[in-house]
Amino acid sequence: MTASGTAPRLPDLAQHAFHRVIENIDPCGDGRSVTGLRGTFFRRVDERGRLESVGRYVLGGREVFLAWGYVGDADCAFHAVRLPDGSWDTTRRGCPQVDVVEDGDGRVVGIRVMASTGAVHVLGQTLDG
Numbered sequence: 001m002t003a004s005g006t007a008p009r010l011p012d013l014a015q016h017a018f019h020r021v022i023e024n025i026d027p028c029g030d031g032r033s034v035t036g037l038r039g040t041f042f043r044r045v046d047e048r049g050r051l052e053s054v055g056r057y058v059l060g061g062r063e064v065f066l067a068w069g070y071v072g073d074a075d076c077a078f079h080a081v082r083l084p085d086g087s088w089d090t091t092r093r094g095c096p097q098v099d100v101v102e103d104g105d106g107r108v109v110g111i112r113v114m115a116s117t118g119a120v121h122v123l124g125q126t127l128d129g
Contacts, residue, residue: 010080010088011054011068016042019053027057027098032108034100034124036060043071059123064113065096081115090116 025039026032042054054068062082069077076095080088097114101124110124
């Protein structure tokens with residue numbers, strides 16, 4: 001993370017220790033878990049002694065986004081979305097804009113993630129990204 005007020009580069013997960021995995025995670029915090037969405041969390045103590053946390057979210061074997069900040073903070077400090085071409089979108093402040101996608105029967109079938117360009121990426125077990 002950066003004290004200069006600019007968005008940092010992506011976290012180097014090699015500098016973080018594995019913390020835990022949550023299968024079928026709820027990406028929006030609204031109680032709707034997404035089948036197949038895995039959140040893998042990593043931690044490290046920064047140079048100021050604060051505990052950083054990085055979440056890597058993967059759906060159907062495809063990395064969707066990273067979100068990171070400090071343990072104990074209410075929200076993410078930064079995030080970055082993985083684009084369909086495999087590159088990373090611009091790092092942005094706060095949590096990613098993620099919406100749960102439901103089918104006509106109200107079943108959760110995927111997620112919609114907003115990139116900085118305004119492009120929307122829809123991913124799911126039966127949806128194309």
